[in-house]
Amino acid sequence: MKGTIDMKTKPDMNLTIEANNVNVAQLLNLTPKAYVEKVKGVQGNGNVQAKILVKGIYDSDTRTLPDISGNINTQNASIQYPNIPKPITNINLISDFVKGKTKQEFNIKKLSAAFGQNPISITMSVVNFDDPSLTMNVNASMNLAEVKDYYPLEAGTALSGTMKADVNIAGKVSAPDAMKASGNMEF
Numbered sequence: 001m002k003g004t005i006d007m008k009t010k011p012d013m014n015l016t017i018e019a020n021n022v023n024v025a026q027l028l029n030l031t032p033k034a035y036v037e038k039v040k041g042v043q044g045n046g047n048v049q050a051k052i053l054v055k056g057i058y059d060s061d062t063r064t065l066p067d068i069s070g071n072i073n074t075q076n077a078s079i080q081y082p083n084i085p086k087p088i089t090n091i092n093l094i095s096d097f098v099k100g101k102t103k104q105e106f107n108i109k110k111l112s113a114a115f116g117q118n119p120i121s122i123t124m125s126v127v128n129f130d131d132p133s134l135t136m137n138v139n140a141s142m143n144l145a146e147v148k149d150y151y152p153l154e155a156g157t158a159l160s161g162t163m164k165a166d167v168n169i170a171g172k173v174s175a176p177d178a179m180k181a182s183g184n185m186e187f
């Protein structure tokens with residue numbers, strides 16, 4: 001971390017927080033409590049690069065926060081759930097975000113992974129966090145019988161067959177009936 005915090009009246013921040021080689025397993029330990037049970041015992045390999053910029057005044061009286069922006073990326077990472085025979089591999093992520101007074105965006109420019117010979121890729125953009133507008137593309141090809149080899153399923157769940165998808169979705173999350181969707185899904 002580097003930068004300044006001017007304390008003349010309210011904290012005025014100009015900070016850069018940078019991590020160039022954080023192990024995926026270490027990041028899993030930072031999971032919010034609401035999701036801890038879902039990732040308990042998950043092992044990870046690979047490194048994540050992150051850069052976060054914090055700029056502006058923090059005022060607890062008016063609940064004013066500084067602008068925050070940054071990016072999080074990883075290449076060729078993997079994760080493996082406990083008691084599951086195979087890891088999810090070739091995880092690649094390129095993302096950025098901005099939460100400021102005039103702009104609020106979260107972008108996944110690339111998220112790809114392999115469940116064995118089953119590739120999945122996603123791009124996504126969320127704009128305006130108060131009334132989110134979502135744009136997403138999902139492209140996947142999956143042998144459903146192999147899902148259990150990579151991801152824990154609920155007891156008694158059995159999958160078979162194949163699924164192929166190339167789907168685009170766009171619209172306001174608050175109005176799901178008005179969202180536009182196009183593409184193909186084959187089961």
